Amino acid sequence: MIVFASCIILFLIGLYAIVTKRNLIKIAIGFVLIEYAVNLFFALVGFKKGALAPIITKLDTPHNFVDPIPQALVLTAIVIGLATTALMLTVILRIYDRYKTFDIAEIKRLKG
Amino acid sequence: MIELYLFLIFMVTAAIIATEIKDLMAAVISLGAVGFSVAIMFIMLQAPDLAIVQIVVEVLTIVIFVAVILRTTHIDKTIGKKLSGTQILAIVSFSGFAILFLIVMFRTLQEIPAFGEPIMKVAMEYIRLGLSSYGPGGANIVANVILDFRALDTLGEATVLFTSVIAVVTLIRKSGRKK
Numbered sequence: 635m636i637v638f639a640s641c642i643i644l645f646l647i648g649l650y651a652i653v654t655k656r657n658l659i660k661i662a663i664g665f666v667l668i669e670y671a672v673n674l675f676f677a678l679v680g681f682k683k684g685a686l687a688p689i690i691t692k693l694d695t696p697h698n699f700v701d702p703i704p705q706a707l708v709l710t711a712i713v714i715g716l717a718t719t720a721l722m723l724t725v726i727l728r729i730y731d732r733y734k735t736f737d738i739a740e741i742k743r744l745k746g
Numbered sequence: 747m748i749e750l751y752l753f754l755i756f757m758v759t760a761a762i763i764a765t766e767i768k769d770l771m772a773a774v775i776s777l778g779a780v781g782f783s784v785a786i787m788f789i790m791l792q793a794p795d796l797a798i799v800q801i802v803v804e805v806l807t808i809v810i811f812v813a814v815i816l817r818t819t820h821i822d823k824t825i826g827k828k829l830s831g832t833q834i835l836a837i838v839s840f841s842g843f844a845i846l847f848l849i850v851m852f853r854t855l856q857e858i859p860a861f862g863e864p865i866m867k868v869a870m871e872y873i874r875l876g877l878s879s880y881g882p883g884g885a886n887i888v889a890n891v892i893l894d895f896r897a898l899d900t901l902g903e904a905t906v907l908f909t910s911v912i913a914v915v916t917l918i919r920k921s922g923r924k925k
Contacts, residue, residue, distance in 0.1 A: 637861050640754040642851050644761055644780075646844050651765040653840045654833060656824040659770050659815065663777050666807065667761050670784050673800075677791045683862035687792040688887035690876060699873060699887065700792045701864045706891035708796055710903045716803045717910035723814045724917045730818045737824050739832075 637678055645671035658726045658736045665722065669715040673708045680704035750790060757783045768825045774811040778804065795888045 648671060651664030680701035688702040726736075733741050757780050764776035781804035788797040829837075859865055872891055875881035882894035892900050 635855050635861060637750060637754065638855050639851075640751075640758060642848070643758055644754075646847065647758065647761045647765060649844075650840055654836045655765065656833065657770070657822045659811070660765060660773065660822065662811075663764050663773055666777060667764070667780065670757075670780055673796075674784055674787060677788055677793050677796060678861065679858070680793075680864055681791045681862060682864055682866070685792060687794050688873070689794075690885040690887070693877070697873060697877070699869075701866050701869045702872060702887040702891055703869050705793045705796055705888045706896060707899075708793075709799055709888065709892055710899055712796070712799050712803050713903055714906050716806055717907045719807055720810055721910050721913050721917075723810050724914045727814050727817065728917055736818070736822070739824075739830060 638675065641671055641675045641678060644674070656738050658729065658738060661738075662719065662722050662726060666715070666719055669711070669719075673711055673715075676704040676708045676711075750787065753783050753787050753790075766825075768822050769820060770815050770822050771812070771820045773822070774808060774815065777811070778808045781807065793888075795886070 645668055648664045648667030648669075651667065652661050655661055655664065680703065682698075682700045685698045685700045688699040688705070690697070729741065730736060735741065760776045760779040760783070764773045764780065767773050767776065781800065785797045785800040785804060788794075788800055869887075872895060873887055875895075876884065876887050876890050882890045884890045884894070
């Protein structure tokens with residue numbers, strides 16, 4: 635339970651960066667931190683004490699595997715996270731080209 | 747499982763440094779420390795597939811971040827400034843939300859299965875089918891799940907990935923941009 639709680643603290647640090655920071659790169663870092671926290675939480679939920687990775691090495695033995703389903707879901711989520719991060723940073727780069735600043739308080743003319 | 751706790755403490759520290767430091771390049775390197783710790787923790791949690799993918803994705807994420815910072819600036823000019831009214835409001839509302847979130851998560855964590863003892867009701871069926879000769883036939887159960895049992899999920903992932911690639915290429919190309 636302490637393990638889950640520290641994962642949630644990591645999530646809250648990412649949320650803090652998104653909500654309160656004024657620098658666009660810091661906001662992107664917050665998004666990536668939240669992504670890591672959620673992926674790690676899934677992997678922690680599927681963990682089983684004393685079990686092996688879900689790869690069949692021997693037939694006809696009683697198998698003691700960790701839960702493979704959270705791992706499969708997280709595998710998809712990691713790759714989608716990379717795609718969204720790349721898109722977010724490209725938009726940030728274009729915003730910097732236009733306004734020459736990362737400060738969201740100075741970027742007033744967002745309609746332009 | 748003491749090393750798991752050590753890595754979690756290290757990750758939380760690196761995450762705080764990544765959000766609070768003035769130099770953006772140092773912040774990105776701290777983010778890389780968090781990501782590689784996640785990869786090492788995946789190995790400790792018996793998820794080798796996730797660790798491999800996480801290392802590749804982490805390297806790409808850091809490369810993209812560094813490319814953006816090298817083209818722009820690496821000093822966060824907003825760190826030393828006085829807090830504006832909007833920012834104080836954001837911090838106060840974040841604190842309220844965080845307290846609410848922690849209360850809800852504390853109740854939820856008492857309901858879900860304890861750490862190290864998952865229920866694995868659906869996974870048992872996947873493992874049984876993976877062992878039988880009528881199943882997908884792969885030795886890696888995770889690969890069986892993403893490529894056979896839940897293949898449509900992977901198709902959706904590929905769609906998102908290529909949509910994102912199209913959007914990125916449209917945004918960064920030189921021709922056709924208005925000045």
